[in-house]
Amino acid sequence: MSLSAQPARLNTTASDFEAQFAARLHWSADTDHAIEQRVADILGDVKQRGDAAVLEYTARFDGLQAASMAELELTQADFKAAFDGLPAAQREALQSAARRVRSYHEAQKKASGESWTYRDEDGTLLGQKVTPLDRVGIYVPGGKAAYPSSLIMNAVPAHVAGVGEIIMVVPTPVRGSVATGGTGAATAARGERNELVLAAAYVAGVTRAFTIGGAQAVAALAYGTATVPKVDKITGPGNAYVASAKRRVFGTVGIDMIAGPSEILVLADGSTPAEWVAMDLFSQAEHDELAQSILLCPDAAYLDAVQREIDRLLPTMPRAAIIAKSLNDRGALILTRDMEEACAISNRIAPEHLEVSSSDPHRWEPLLKHAGAIFLGAYTSESLGDYCAGPNHVLPTSGTARFSSPLGVYDFQKRSSLIEVSQAGAQPLGAIAAELAYGEGLQAHARAAELRLSTVPPMRGTK
Amino acid sequence: MSLSAQPARLNTTASDFEAQFAARLHWSADTDHAIEQRVADILGDVKQRGDAAVLEYTARFDGLQAASMAELELTQADFKAAFDGLPAAQREALQSAARRVRSYHEAQKKASGESWTYRDEDGTLLGQKVTPLDRVGIYVPGGKAAYPSSLIMNAVPAHVAGVGEIIMVVPTPVRGSVATGGTGAATAARGERNELVLAAAYVAGVTRAFTIGGAQAVAALAYGTATVPKVDKITGPGNAYVASAKRRVFGTVGIDMIAGPSEILVLADGSTPAEWVAMDLFSQAEHDELAQSILLCPDAAYLDAVQREIDRLLPTMPRAAIIAKSLNDRGALILTRDMEEACAISNRIAPEHLEVSSSDPHRWEPLLKHAGAIFLGAYTSESLGDYCAGPNHVLPTSGTARFSSPLGVYDFQKRSSLIEVSQAGAQPLGAIAAELAYGEGLQAHARAAELRLSTVPPMRGTK
Numbered sequence: 001m002s003l004s005a006q007p008a009r010l011n012t013t014a015s016d017f018e019a020q021f022a023a024r025l026h027w028s029a030d031t032d033h034a035i036e037q038r039v040a041d042i043l044g045d046v047k048q049r050g051d052a053a054v055l056e057y058t059a060r061f062d063g064l065q066a067a068s069m070a071e072l073e074l075t076q077a078d079f080k081a082a083f084d085g086l087p088a089a090q091r092e093a094l095q096s097a098a099r100r101v102r103s104y105h106e107a108q109k110k111a112s113g114e115s116w117t118y119r120d121e122d123g124t125l126l127g128q129k130v131t132p133l134d135r136v137g138i139y140v141p142g143g144k145a146a147y148p149s150s151l152i153m154n155a156v157p158a159h160v161a162g163v164g165e166i167i168m169v170v171p172t173p174v175r176g177s178v179a180t181g182g183t184g185a186a187t188a189a190r191g192e193r194n195e196l197v198l199a200a201a202y203v204a205g206v207t208r209a210f211t212i213g214g215a216q217a218v219a220a221l222a223y224g225t226a227t228v229p230k231v232d233k234i235t236g237p238g239n240a241y242v243a244s245a246k247r248r249v250f251g252t253v254g255i256d257m258i259a260g261p262s263e264i265l266v267l268a269d270g271s272t273p274a275e276w277v278a279m280d281l282f283s284q285a286e287h288d289e290l291a292q293s294i295l296l297c298p299d300a301a302y303l304d305a306v307q308r309e310i311d312r313l314l315p316t317m318p319r320a321a322i323i324a325k326s327l328n329d330r331g332a333l334i335l336t337r338d339m340e341e342a343c344a345i346s347n348r349i350a351p352e353h354l355e356v357s358s359s360d361p362h363r364w365e366p367l368l369k370h371a372g373a374i375f376l377g378a379y380t381s382e383s384l385g386d387y388c389a390g391p392n393h394v395l396p397t398s399g400t401a402r403f404s405s406p407l408g409v410y411d412f413q414k415r416s417s418l419i420e421v422s423q424a425g426a427q428p429l430g431a432i433a434a435e436l437a438y439g440e441g442l443q444a445h446a447r448a449a450e451l452r453l454s455t456v457p458p459m460r461g462t463k
Numbered sequence: 464m465s466l467s468a469q470p471a472r473l474n475t476t477a478s479d480f481e482a483q484f485a486a487r488l489h490w491s492a493d494t495d496h497a498i499e500q501r502v503a504d505i506l507g508d509v510k511q512r513g514d515a516a517v518l519e520y521t522a523r524f525d526g527l528q529a530a531s532m533a534e535l536e537l538t539q540a541d542f543k544a545a546f547d548g549l550p551a552a553q554r555e556a557l558q559s560a561a562r563r564v565r566s567y568h569e570a571q572k573k574a575s576g577e578s579w580t581y582r583d584e585d586g587t588l589l590g591q592k593v594t595p596l597d598r599v600g601i602y603v604p605g606g607k608a609a610y611p612s613s614l615i616m617n618a619v620p621a622h623v624a625g626v627g628e629i630i631m632v633v634p635t636p637v638r639g640s641v642a643t644g645g646t647g648a649a650t651a652a653r654g655e656r657n658e659l660v661l662a663a664a665y666v667a668g669v670t671r672a673f674t675i676g677g678a679q680a681v682a683a684l685a686y687g688t689a690t691v692p693k694v695d696k697i698t699g700p701g702n703a704y705v706a707s708a709k710r711r712v713f714g715t716v717g718i719d720m721i722a723g724p725s726e727i728l729v730l731a732d733g734s735t736p737a738e739w740v741a742m743d744l745f746s747q748a749e750h751d752e753l754a755q756s757i758l759l760c761p762d763a764a765y766l767d768a769v770q771r772e773i774d775r776l777l778p779t780m781p782r783a784a785i786i787a788k789s790l791n792d793r794g795a796l797i798l799t800r801d802m803e804e805a806c807a808i809s810n811r812i813a814p815e816h817l818e819v820s821s822s823d824p825h826r827w828e829p830l831l832k833h834a835g836a837i838f839l840g841a842y843t844s845e846s847l848g849d850y851c852a853g854p855n856h857v858l859p860t861s862g863t864a865r866f867s868s869p870l871g872v873y874d875f876q877k878r879s880s881l882i883e884v885s886q887a888g889a890q891p892l893g894a895i896a897a898e899l900a901y902g903e904g905l906q907a908h909a910r911a912a913e914l915r916l917s918t919v920p921p922m923r924g925t926k
Contacts, residue, residue: 118570128575416864417835432556
């Protein structure tokens, strides 16, 4: 079968542009009520029965039989063996990537994650103390979607923040058990482990790890069991069951954003080789048929050139079928009036990944308000950011860059306000607080402030 | 009726301490499925029908009839009139409080909310750009629970962050309409406005405001209507309907934490007048019968003294009934072995408000890991922090201080990673990225990196 990939060709001057643009962008996560109910049941069961429930669900869903949770725990020796078993080039690449990611997040911590205080003239101290979370859980999907780079991107900022313990969960389903429904016939079979993920656990410094997954793993982390320690926050991607479970345990623990399909938006002024930009669009499209690749450019001939490169390169790609479906269904090459308009459209989309493929990227960067990550200049392919440039690759999707941020050290820290009011400071502050508290009808608040005054006035509104 | 308030008297050396402690702390937000379903229906309806649906729900739930949303919009003149109508002392207190809150949050922005970048030796630029949200919504509860101080605490950090527009919603139910079910008999009646809240809107700088509330107001802000602009984030407290609606729109917009009952924990070494500490416990208890006030102290005689002050002061308090119920049901005076143990117990609770009522508070502060706000020394009553010390009074409750932070400027900003890889930098990074991308089976990712290499190698795994 001969594949072709034809992203929609839009033009901002066309009368139907808005409608076509809206149709291309439309995506909404369906809520599946059956999944929601099953997840609620699993969470309740694990909360109540702990390890026993986790073992049952792991046998049922992953076809992995174990007599105790201890059998499902991976060891540091497992991580080391996986790492040692890799080809030298992969070992070095993993370590270089982790080193660069660590160095970036250390800069991030220094720039925005340190405690601070100041004193008023009257001696009153104000500030914030920044402290790491005690223990976090990282969910790593099983099977093909298990990316060692994701583990590094989740674990390294936690480490840099100073998190004491990092607990990883990763399902290792017995081959065929999920597809077949896991009949139990696979008893004693060992689940499929992803050696690259285990090696990444070694490089990233995971404290403990369990081969469990799904809503049962999220529940174990959120509530704790006899074996799995309760964590303070759960991060990492997962399927619809995992996403639903994370939403439900939010409040008991912290969670990261629930990710939608991945997206790239390229702003091009025509100066980057069309082949490079075509491959950048592919690199997003190959993730998933729902992934979205959009190119905005004021030069129609350049859009033609990129389309020609798409046609030429597509047959060479092992994942051509996924790429073609993604580009045909969700991709777009959009002709804009100028680069300014391209920037304005990008702000409306608030893309996860934004490449400014221009010979003068710093001219456009200040116009770009909403994006997960901004890749400046022709040499900055998004894939460098995915693995090793340093910044985190866990980014807000589906327009949530309007209000949320890349995963970072700050996600593994929390802040406590610090207030030390001096005796002198308590005088004017007490008068203000009392005035407002009486206004709100909160007399004990007012009185607590007034008792610290040098001359305590009579209480207003006393019974 | 003579009231008495007897917080539970616990002792950490008692054999049943753990059980009693757990019982006192137990609190869980019930999920009411009927509320959930009604909220889902209201959200769907407002999403589809916009203003018309909002008007209908406002008539039904608040008894407030209006022919158009324009009738439900408050004006800057309304805010100004409310402010001008206040007694001078209240006007000045509001302005002083807002000024101090602003100054604290400006320091916060400077310490942790500015953009940063650095360059590698090879010229590669890395960093983060920090930008404000475009538009946020602040929910202000109607009626008695409407606190002008809350509006200041939500709006000022948004302003300091640089948010362009702040949209306030505040229900103004027609008196009796909620209790009676809102029969419509109140046609043309004006809803009950809280003048202090409107005055606070003047001081805090609200852009636009609508007298709508409940799930319908959350929906209007999250989805936008013809009249109500769609926002990027919704903050502010509300009842069970509002909390449920906020959870559901999370992802479409950002939300702040869903707050549980308010809590104070006082660590006392016995050096603060017992009367002051008793009043501080009252100031939490008076909020709500579910509020929790706990005192930890290694000195039994001091606990006795505080109990005597509770007994003496309770009859003088206008809100004595609420205080008594809160202290009787959820309060505790806990005798600890020493201050170190008191600090350890505090960390287990991760309280919203933590007073270190000690003559040497800086000795204990480093031991305190989890708390929303830490109040140091005898003069720092929690109520000063509630109104005017400067730090935010919107704090993580119910133990969520283990993983979350006070509301702050950072809640109204988001970050975009910045990456500009130089041609020189693209060489080593490209090799690392390609190695890892091939390992993950993502050939387009690998190829996008390799195309930027000076010598482009053949693609691995080509079909």
